[in-house]
Amino acid sequence: MEDATEKLDQLARSQAECTKCAEIASCRLRAVSGGGHPHATVMFVSLAPSPEDEKANTAAGAALLDSLVDYLPMLGNGARDKAFATTVLKCVPRNAEALRAPTDEEQDNCFGFLSKEISITTPHFVVPVGEHAARFLIGKLFHDHVADSYEPLALRVYDSPAFKVVPMASPEEIEALDAKSKRDYLDRLHALSTVMGL
16 A cells, blocks of 8 residues: 555656646646545546645545535545545646636646556546546547447446446536436435445
8 A cells, every 4th residue: 555655646746747738837836636545446536626626735535525425425424435536637727817628638638647546546446527527538448439428427337447437427417407317316326336335
């Protein structure tokens, strides 16, 4: 475990030194690394760190897991100790004027960092949170045509040789559902989380 922790620390230092995305690098307070168990059973991946993550000087994981507790209550009952949470982008996407959506090139620039986090932590399940993170990861790990057919509320399991990918809707996407659809989705999500060992 210490070796994995050391590798994650080294990776965080590399992220902090990265300037591939010149506009973001010129506006960031800092790069935000992932955090959690260094040999996680489940890795949660959102699209980008929040400005709150950036200011808090902590890993991206805490805020992401906090946002999911209402939908995965087991995260509030010790299951988060088995989890690692991170982001596709390691910096808050912004320009000099305001926050903005990341470009495809910026996501591609950061994929190497995310790929290394996955190889170090060796999760059994990778859970992209939200449609944008899911489409990006599915496209990278499988094929673009698979990502094009992705249904945000399907809770489909994608098998890779090393782990399973289980995209889930973001809190905002879940809250946009009508009451019955939300209840049905959360019932299926809770059943699947049991399978994932949460």
